[in-house]
Amino acid sequence: MTIASILxxxxxxPDYDAYLAHLRECHPEQTPLSKEEFVRQxxxxxxxxxxxxxx
Amino acid sequence: MVDTSATRSPPLDQGETCIAxxxxxxxxxxxxxxxxPELRLRRLSTILTWTAVALAGAFAxxxxxxxxxxxxxxxxxxxxxxCTYAVGYRxxxxxxxxxxxALDDRHPTPAHRLSDGRDYVPTNKWIVFGHHFAAIAGxxxxxxxxxxxxxxxxxxxxxxxxxxxxxxxxxxxxxxCASLRRDGKSLGQMAAEEIGPVAGIxxxxxxxxxxxxxxxxxxxxxxxxLKASPWGVVTIGLTIPIALIMGIYxxxxxxxxxxxxxxxxxxxxxxxxxxxxxxxxxxxVAPMFTLSSTTLAFSVMAYxxxxxxxxxxxxLAPRDYLSAFVKIGVVVALALGLLLVLPPLQMPALTTFAxxxxxxxxxGKLFPFAFITIACGAISGFHALIASxxxxxxxxxxxxxxxxxxxxMLTESLxxxxxxxxxxxxxPGIYFAINSPxxxxxxxxxxxxxxxxSWGFSxxxxxxxxxxHQVGEQSLLSRTGxxxxxxVGMAQLFSNIIGGDTAKALWYHFAxxxxxxxxxxxxxAGTRVGRFILQDLGQRIWAPLGRVSWYPAVVIASALFVLMxxxxxxxxxxxxxxxxxxxxxxxxxxxxxxxxxxxxxxxxIIINQGKARYAFLTFVPLAWxxxxxxxxxxxxIMSPSPKLGFLAHASTLQQAITTGVFPPGVxxxxxxxxxxxxxxLDAGITAFFLIAVIAILVASIARWTRGIRxxxxxxxxx
Numbered sequence: 001m002t003i004a005s006i007l008x009x010x011x012x013x014p015d016y017d018a019y020l021a022h023l024r025e026c027h028p029e030q031t032p033l034s035k036e037e038f039v040r041q042x043x044x045x046x047x048x049x050x051x052x053x054x055x
Numbered sequence: 056m057v058d059t060s061a062t063r064s065p066p067l068d069q070g071e072t073c074i075a076x077x078x079x080x081x082x083x084x085x086x087x088x089x090x091x092p093e094l095r096l097r098r099l100s101t102i103l104t105w106t107a108v109a110l111a112g113a114f115a116x117x118x119x120x121x122x123x124x125x126x127x128x129x130x131x132x133x134x135x136x137x138c139t140y141a142v143g144y145r146x147x148x149x150x151x152x153x154x155x156x157a158l159d160d161r162h163p164t165p166a167h168r169l170s171d172g173r174d175y176v177p178t179n180k181w182i183v184f185g186h187h188f189a190a191i192a193g194x195x196x197x198x199x200x201x202x203x204x205x206x207x208x209x210x211x212x213x214x215x216x217x218x219x220x221x222x223x224x225x226x227x228x229x230x231x232c233a234s235l236r237r238d239g240k241s242l243g244q245m246a247a248e249e250i251g252p253v254a255g256i257x258x259x260x261x262x263x264x265x266x267x268x269x270x271x272x273x274x275x276x277x278x279x280x281l282k283a284s285p286w287g288v289v290t291i292g293l294t295i296p297i298a299l300i301m302g303i304y305x306x307x308x309x310x311x312x313x314x315x316x317x318x319x320x321x322x323x324x325x326x327x328x329x330x331x332x333x334x335x336x337x338x339x340v341a342p343m344f345t346l347s348s349t350t351l352a353f354s355v356m357a358y359x360x361x362x363x364x365x366x367x368x369x370x371l372a373p374r375d376y377l378s379a380f381v382k383i384g385v386v387v388a389l390a391l392g393l394l395l396v397l398p399p400l401q402m403p404a405l406t407t408f409a410x411x412x413x414x415x416x417x418x419g420k421l422f423p424f425a426f427i428t429i430a431c432g433a434i435s436g437f438h439a440l441i442a443s444x445x446x447x448x449x450x451x452x453x454x455x456x457x458x459x460x461x462x463x464m465l466t467e468s469l470x471x472x473x474x475x476x477x478x479x480x481x482x483p484g485i486y487f488a489i490n491s492p493x494x495x496x497x498x499x500x501x502x503x504x505x506x507x508x509s510w511g512f513s514x515x516x517x518x519x520x521x522x523x524h525q526v527g528e529q530s531l532l533s534r535t536g537x538x539x540x541x542x543v544g545m546a547q548l549f550s551n552i553i554g555g556d557t558a559k560a561l562w563y564h565f566a567x568x569x570x571x572x573x574x575x576x577x578x579x580a581g582t583r584v585g586r587f588i589l590q591d592l593g594q595r596i597w598a599p600l601g602r603v604s605w606y607p608a609v610v611i612a613s614a615l616f617v618l619m620x621x622x623x624x625x626x627x628x629x630x631x632x633x634x635x636x637x638x639x640x641x642x643x644x645x646x647x648x649x650x651x652x653x654x655x656x657x658x659x660i661i662i663n664q665g666k667a668r669y670a671f672l673t674f675v676p677l678a679w680x681x682x683x684x685x686x687x688x689x690x691x692i693m694s695p696s697p698k699l700g701f702l703a704h705a706s707t708l709q710q711a712i713t714t715g716v717f718p719p720g721v722x723x724x725x726x727x728x729x730x731x732x733x734x735x736l737d738a739g740i741t742a743f744f745l746i747a748v749i750a751i752l753v754a755s756i757a758r759w760t761r762g763i764r765x766x767x768x769x770x771x772x773x
Contacts, residue, residue, distance in 0.1 A: 008313040010185035011379040012445075015176065016311070022172030039311060042173065043367045048587050048603070050262055050444070053375075053580045054437045055195035055269050055430075055646065 014042035105145065112138025119209060119404070126399040129476045132208070133393065136216050136472045140465045143220035148228060148461035155661065155669045156232045158453040165239045166450055175239070175448045180455035187446045188463040189379040191227075191438050192386070194273060194538070194574045195431025195646075196467050200475035201537035202639060203428040204486065205416040207405040208479040210425045215475065218426075218433030219468035222676035226650060227438045228460035229657040229673055234443040235456055242443045242653060249659045250751070250758050257747050258652050263588050264740065265437065265645040267616075270359070270581045271623035272638040273574045276536035278351045278628055279635075280571060285344035286527055286564050288351075290331035291571045292344075294374070295358070297323045301373035313376055320377040324572075328564055335527060348628045355578070356621040362579035363586050363613040371579055378576040385569050389473050392548045402479035402486065407511070415491035415510075416535070417636050418698040423687040426679075427643035432471025434676065436649025438464065439656075477544030478537075484514025485522060485531075489540040492633025493533045494720055503532050527560030535635045538574075542566035585616040626733045631720025632698060637737055640691055647684045648744050651677060655755040662762035665769065670759075681748060688745040692738045701741065705734035 009015055016035050023032045033041070115135035118127065152158045166177040178186075203211040234240055240248075243262070247255025281287040300323070301316040309315055334340050346354070362370050408414035409421040417428060431437070442460060450456055478486060487507045488496060496503040500516040507514050523531045526546055531539060546562035554562070587603070589612040594601025600608045627634020654677035661670045694700030697707045708731040711717045712724050721727050 004314045006179075006182060007380075008376075009178065009182045010189060010383075011313065011317075011376045012186055012189070013311070013313040013376065018176045019172035022170055022176070026170065035311065040368065043372050045173075047367045047371055047580055047583050050266070050440050050584050050588075053193070053577055053584075054191045054441055055193045055273075055435065055577060055642075 012046065014039045105142065108138050108141050112142065119212065122404060126401060127404075128397055128399050129393060129480065130397045132212055132400070132472060132476060135212070136469060139216050139220055140469070143224070144461060144465060147220060148224065148457050151225065151228055151461075151672060152232070152454065152457045155229075155666060155672065156236070158232065158456060160452045160454055162453050164235060164450050164453055165448055169238060169448075174445070177451040178449040180451060180458060183446060183449045183451075183455065184459050184463055185383070186449070187441065187459050188466055189382060190441045190445065191435070191463060192382065192467045192470055193431070193577045194276065194570060195435060195437075196471035197474045197541055197570065198276060198537035198639075199429040199431055199643070200471045201478040201541050202416050202490070202635070203425050204402055204475060204478040205406065205414045205490065206409040206421050206425055207403050208400050208475060209404040210409060210421050211429055211475050212472065214425055214429055215433045215468055215471045218429075218676075219464060222679070223432075223434035223438070223468065223650075224461045224464035225672055225676060226434060226436075226653050226657065227442045227464045228457065229660075230439045230653050231442040231447055231456050231460035233657065233660050234447040235450060235453065239448040240443060242439045242656065245443065245660070246652060246656050246751075249656055249663060250754050254652070254655070254751050254754050257751050258649075259588075261645070261649055261652060261744075261747055262440070263585065264744070265642070265649055266581050266585050266588075267620045268623065268638065268642045268645050268740075269437075270578050270585070271620040271627060272635070272642045273578055274352065274355045274359075274620065274624040275627045275634045275638060276538050277355060277571055277574055277578075278348050278624070279534050279536040280538045280542075280567050281346070281351055282348045282534075283345055283530065284335075284528055285341040286331040286335035286560075287567050287571075288331075288344045288346055289334045290327045290564055290568050291575070293327035293330060294324065294377075294568070294572055294575070295370075297327065298370050298374040298377065301377065302369040305373060306368055316373060317376050317380050320373065321380065324377070324381070324568065328561065328568060331564060332527065332561070349625070352621075352624050352628045355624065356617050358575070359578055359582040359620075360613055360617045363582045363617070364609055367583075371583065374572075374576055375580065378573040381569050382573055385566075386470055386473075388549075389477070389545065390469075392545075392552060393473060393476060396548055396551050398476070398480040398548065398551075400476065400479040401481060402483050406483075412696075412699070415487060415495040417639060418632075418696065419640070419687070419690060423683040423690070424640065426683045427640050427647065427687045429471065430643050430646040430650075432468050432474075434647070434650050434680070435467075436646050436651070436653055439649065439653035474541055477541050477548065480547065481540060481544050482514065482518075483512040484508065485519070485543070486540055487512055488514060488519055489531050489534050489543065490537070491533060492535055492631075492636065494631050494633070494718075496532065498532065500530075500532065525556060525559045526563035528563075533633070535633045537635075538567065538570045542570065582613070582616060582620075585619075586612045589616055626730070629726070630730065630733075631718060632704075636698070637701070637734075640687060641737060641740065644684050644688055644691070644741060644744050647680050648748050651680045651684065651748050652751055654680065655751050659755055659758050659762070662759050662766070665762075665766045667759075667763050667766055681752060684748055685745060688741045691741050701734045701738035705731045705738075708734070 016038050019038055020032055023030055112135055115131045118131045119135055166175050169175040200211050200215065230242065233245060237245060243255050243258040246258045281291060297320055301320045304316045305311060334344055412420035417424065446459060484507050488503045496506040500519040504514050504516040504519055523529060526543060542563050545566040546559045549562040550556060550559045590601050590603065590608060593612060599605060602608055623638060627638050630637060654673045657673035658670050658677060661673060690699060692701055695703050697704040708727045712727050717727060
């Protein structure tokens with residue numbers, strides 16, 4: 001794991017590699033989302049619910 | 056989303072190689088012996104080490120508490136904090152995870168069982184720790200301790216250090232473990248399932264209420280830091296285009312290179328700092344950016360609205376990355392700076408305001424107001440949302456929860472201790488001149504020096520002017536809200552190491568920029584979440600209001616939520632007592648209400664598990680919080696002192712309207728009438744929070760008695 005990926009996970013950037021790895025392992029029959037689509041969905045979800053930012 | 060992987064065997068079952076925590080024996084039988092029949096003494100050296108740590112901490116506490124009339128070095132405070140954290144982490148947190156939850160790495164976590172590559176992703180414990188810390192630590196632990204420094208350093212220090220070990224960190228850990236064992240369920244869901252549906256509804260409304268108050272008070276902190284400060288306005292204003300540039304970079308130029316974009320952002324932040332300096336020194340442009348409090352208040356509202364309706368990739372997400380990096384960087388820098396300089400604390404251990412209750416920063420005596428003012432850093436209910444939000448879905452092994460839940464909260468507490476030190480290393484006269492409202496100290500350096508000196512903290516007008524000049528501001532008087540005095544403290548600390556007096560202005564504005572950056576990050580993300588909660592509630596009235604991509608609904612819900620917090624922000628700015636005096640205690644009460652809900656949920660879960668003998672772990676902090684919030688809430692509503700009690704203040708305004716003689720800061724009868732209405736609104740909100748605490752407590756106690764009775768019956772059968 002590179003320093004870049006460690007840091008970007010700490011700040012909560014969408015982790016496309018983990019998503020691909022998960023699909024490969026558990027749902028090899030599914031076509032994965034494109035990176036753009038995955039990132040867009042993850043960011044939308046992140047800012048829709050309380051529970052990711054505090055006082 | 057339902058995932059079929061839940062039915063398969065867990066992907067990373069560790070079987071025989073797993074190390075289960077309960078197998079590790081604990082030391083200190085005389086403390087934990089009654090609960091640990093199988094306890095064995097281990098190596099003598101371990102015992103000696105921990106005895107030494109405990110003694111060092113106790114000795115440091117003794118020095119802090121007993122020093123009178125001489126300044127004491129910050130090293131004592133840091134030693135007391137670090138030793139207490141170490142002992143608390145090593146023994147108390149292990150006691151909780153081993154005995155109460157029996158965390159065991161052979162249980163697959165939700166991240167494995169429900170793995171979906173999105174929310175549920177098994178993640179290395181240090182990454183989860185960093186992520187959780189960046190999520191829980193916001194401006195709260197910086198502002199609260201700074202304000203509470205008006206009582207002296209001792210009350211704040213004791214509450215932060217003891218409160219976190221026995222309260223805040225316990226709450227975070229218990230909620231995290233509970234959520235971990237319940238597929239990552241949220242606090243609201245757990246409240247509804249464990250206590251009852253009423254508790255779930257109260258939790259939802261409390262979350263909305265706390266967000267309105269939180270965002271308005273944070274907006275007020277920003278307004279007070281930036282009013283009549285062209286340098287600050289330009290630097291903070293430029294952080295918005297910087298975030299936009301990062302957003303465009305991440306989408307179109309080098310997609311998803313978060314680290315690159317953040318590095319560019321940080322370089323641009325430094326540039327913005329110097330642009331601000333240039334503007335402040337340029338008499339042609341400086342007046343354009345010298346804004347009044349009300350203009351700034353409306354700008355902050357406009358920003359919150361825009362951030363809520365624009366796509367997240369453009370503004371919110373890049374700003375969030377930037378702020379997370381800056382936050383971690385500054386916390387580390389502050390720790391290093393304190394260790395290098397080890398400044399003496401200028402503030403006395405205890406000021407007279409603690410017992411008299413007439414403090415200029417906020418009204419009220421040490422009990423209960425020190426415990427309301429400092430929420431984040433000692434115990435913060437908001438954390439329960441995060442400990443039952445993103446974090447439990449990322450945890451790889453059950454035993455990781457201890458470091459993440461308990462450890463990250465200890466780290467936040469250390470941030471609070473550092474903020475307290477930064478406030479107390481200022482000359483007390485300067486601290487009070489910055490943090491007292493104009494109604495207490497007037498608007499000139501002469502009147503301020505006179506007023507502050509009359510309280511026993513001697514200061515001269517020249518000293519006040521000189522300091523303002525050194526940090527590149529026209530005036531530092533009545534910059535209430537904590538951020539500016541913390542920035543002055545940090546500037547003093549950092550300029551000691553790099554740059555000397557000439558660099559003070561740069562360090563001051565750097566500190567303001569960093570505080571404003573993550574206040575605005577909480578403000579914009581909070582406004583967006585508030586919008587979603589309102590849309591969720593709105594669709595029960597009319598379904599289309601819930602459609603998140605229907606623009607009219609988005610605009611209406613965003614505008615409504617901004618109006619809600621904007622109202623408090625605007626009247627906080629107009630408040631002659633300084634809005635911090637009314638809004639910060641409201642925020643503290645709201646946050647402690649959420650903590651009380653979380654601890655009720657925790658206690659109920661413990662009893663429902665049949666472990667009522669361990670219920671004291673969450674019940675003791677719960678009882679303390681209920682006493683504190685009830686006393687503070689009652690005093691804020693009913694106190695006969697107009698500075699403290701909302702209703703008493705309203706009736707002095709009523710009198711002013713009838714007699715026609717208005718207090719300073721109130722222009723005419725129409726303003727007085729609006730302020731009066733606002734006081735009554737504040738009293739109503741406080742009353743609502745109190746009723747909510749009582750309702751959830753009653754519902755919980757009913758559940759507890761049933762749980763204990765069932766437990767006793769089961770034992771009788773066995």
